[in-house]
Amino acid sequence: MLLVSVVGFLLSPRLPDGYSQSADDIVAQIEALGGYVGKDEGRPGKPIVHVHLSEKNVTDEWMIHLRNLPTVTDLTLGNTKITDKGLRHLRMLNDLKLLYLNNTRVTDRGMKYLVGLPGLECLALCGTKVTDIGLANLRKMTSLRCLFLSNTRISDHGIQKLRGLGNLRLLVLRHTKVTAKAVKSLAHQLPKCLISR
Secondary structure, X not given: OHHHHHHXXXXXXXXXXXXXXXXXXXXXXXXXXXXXXXXXXXXXXXXXXXXXXXXXXOOOOHHHHHHHOOOOOEEEXXXXXXXXXXXXXXXXXXXXXXXXXXXXXXXXXXXXXXXXOOOOOEEEOOOOEOOXXXXXXXXXXXXXXXXXXXXXXXXXXXXXXXXXXXXXXXXXXXXXXXXXXXXXXXXXXXXXXXXXX
16 A cells, blocks of 8 residues: 555656646646736636736746646737746646647647547647647647637648538648648638638
8 A cells, every 4th residue: 555655646747846736826827927817707706717827937847837727718929938848837737728839849749638628719830849649639629719820830731630620610820831722622611611811
């Protein structure tokens, strides 16, 4: 029994200094970083639903605090130092609908952590290092309604992996290697989706 406890302790993620279990403390940290926190005033308990940290000094290590804000629906992390490692802390955010990761250090490896977000509807990955390889994971995210992939290394081969995203209504592919021919082909397969190239 003792061995199981020791092994469990060693395998659990190390919590950073200053880690807090209190949602109020985490909100105070977000505000100290210059971020914004919004609550749903119409729901019982006024749960936290919006967290905006774009262009703030957020690191992968800090991301563990988001685990204690499970009601978040909108999370913006654009222009931060977030990498694939930080995305693993999003797994607890089952209510997440909008995730903004533009101009972060996210790559194809991080896409596997997003697959577990069942209700994600809008994903922004502009200016990241995501390639055709990473889109293989995105094709499993059937709840997606809008996807922003501008300024990435996406090509014709990659966007074909999105054919099964029947709920997709907006796909933005500006400044990529995607050709007009590939866009026309995908538009035929996703007739309800506006594709901007």
